[in-house]
Amino acid sequence: MADIHKLIQQLAAQEEELHSSQFIAPCVAGGKVRTRLNGMVYTFTPQPRNFEGWGIFQAVDGKRATVTEEPSLSQIAEYLQHLKPLRLRLAYKLQRQTWLAYPVNEGDMEQRCGYSQPVAVHLVSDGNQFDTIVARTDGVAWWFDECDRRADPLIAVQLREHLQQVTIPEELQFKGMTPEMGIVYDLATQQAQEFAALNREKTDRKRLEKALKMGGGELQEFSDRQDRWLVQWTTRDGEHHTSAISKTDLTVISAGICLSNEDEKFDLQSLVGVIEDADNF
Secondary structure: OHHHHHHHHHHHHHHHHHHEEEEEEEEEOOOEEEEEEOOOOEEEEEOOOOEEEEEEEEEOOOEEEEEEEEEOHHHHHHHHOOEEEEEEEEEEEEEOOOOEEEEEEEEHHHHHHHOOOOEEEEOOOOOOOOOOEEEEEEEOEEEEEEEOOOOOHHHHHHHHHHHHHHOOHHHHOOOOEEEEEEHHHHHHHOOOHHHHHHHHHHHHHHHHHHHHHOOOEEEEEEEEOOOOEEEEEEEOOOOOOEEEEOOOOEEEOOOOOOOOHHHHHHHHHHHHHOOOOOHHH
């Protein structure tokens, strides 16, 4: 029983020490903050609840901690020195001060962390898209440390220029490009509006090509007409046709030849055979 009483006294002393001390921690909006005391990890909900940034916290009770002041740059630097560093390249902003980033060297990340993948980096206070940064992890989250001053700034400039020119990832190429640069560029294009429209066009083209190919035809060109496509295509013998096709289910709105007002009975795939049969009579 004496040992149990001693343990309770130790826990009470630790609780008192925690409430009487302050700690520095990073925090994202809506997140929680953690500190370690005498080997124990404590997790708190910050007050105010929507706080984001670096803060010096004071425990209110076992669940809440309030922000008392802003830490100095030297205090933040000292905190970060205890975390594992890695060079990453910024892909795109996820929200507020959080960016998605990709390792500059996949092998380095694999060796240091045991995995190689895109990660969310919090509290990014400096840098632009495709810049190289140094981030540090506590094993759970990644926190921005600084921009990598050793990195070649021209690489980020080139990547941003290609993004503005809507260069598709498959055609991205420049001197000094690495596979990791291609991956981070691909990640960025998935969020760019210009590429979203381009990807939709690719998907639409594949859909039309597949339907025509199954019927024996070949797609030449197509254009968007709100609820329909105006499709230019050819039969097996090279005869050219233009048809209006529904985007919803590829049914024929207007075949481009007389079908006795029965156009909508056919879809793009079956239309090819109907026209070829008509040409044989």
